[in-house]
Amino acid sequence: MESHDPRSTGSLLNDVLSSVGNLLRQEVDLARAEVDQNLKRAGAALGLLVVAVILAFIGLSVLSTAVISALVLAGISQLWATVLVGLVVLLIAIILVIVGVKRLKLSSIAPTRTARSLKADAQMMKEAYNDR
Structure with missing residues (x-):
């Protein structure tokens, strides 16, 4: 038994595009927040x-003098005292x-x-598309 959505194809397509747009905006916001957080760590x-x-x-x-x-x-x-202290x-x-360089790895900045x-x-999305 099939149930049909009473909305038109155009309306459904508009809903899908709106949802995808919202999802992409949320992902961009998440990426920005994550990069900001990682850049703060890099600054530290x-x-x-x-x-x-x-x-x-x-x-x-x-x-060294003391x-x-x-x-x-x-x-x-x-001479040897100076070399030893310098080393x-x-x-x-x-x-x-x-320690600083290890904390600064570029991979730690990536979102x-x-x-x-x-x-x-x-x-x-692939699974939802394949189910149809």
């Missing part, structure tokens, strides 16, 4: 990189840079939830 990661650079300079200029002096007093030559400070800076949602919408 860049902030970590800036802090890493600042800490590297502060560490080199403020603490530590080098202490190492020289302990019997290490000034330690640079190691700290490198660790901070690595992945929106992409999944669009795929699900497309699959739903």
Whole structure:
């Protein structure tokens, strides 16, 4: 037993196009929100990189002199004391840079939830079309 929708084909087509338009607008809004959120995370990661650079300079200029002096007093030559302190400070800076870069990956900026949602919408439309 078949039931027919009393609306005209044009009316049904208009409803479908309106629904698709609304769905696309919602997906665009979702993508914008997701990209905004991801860009904020990227900004925070860049902030970590800036802090890493600042800490590297502060560490080199403020603490290195005191530590080098202490190492020289302990019997290490000034050259080797300077090299040792420089390497330690640079190691700290490198660790901070690595953490910042990992958080800054471009893939973390992409709107992945929106992409999944669009795929699900497309699959739903295919299934609805194939059922007819």
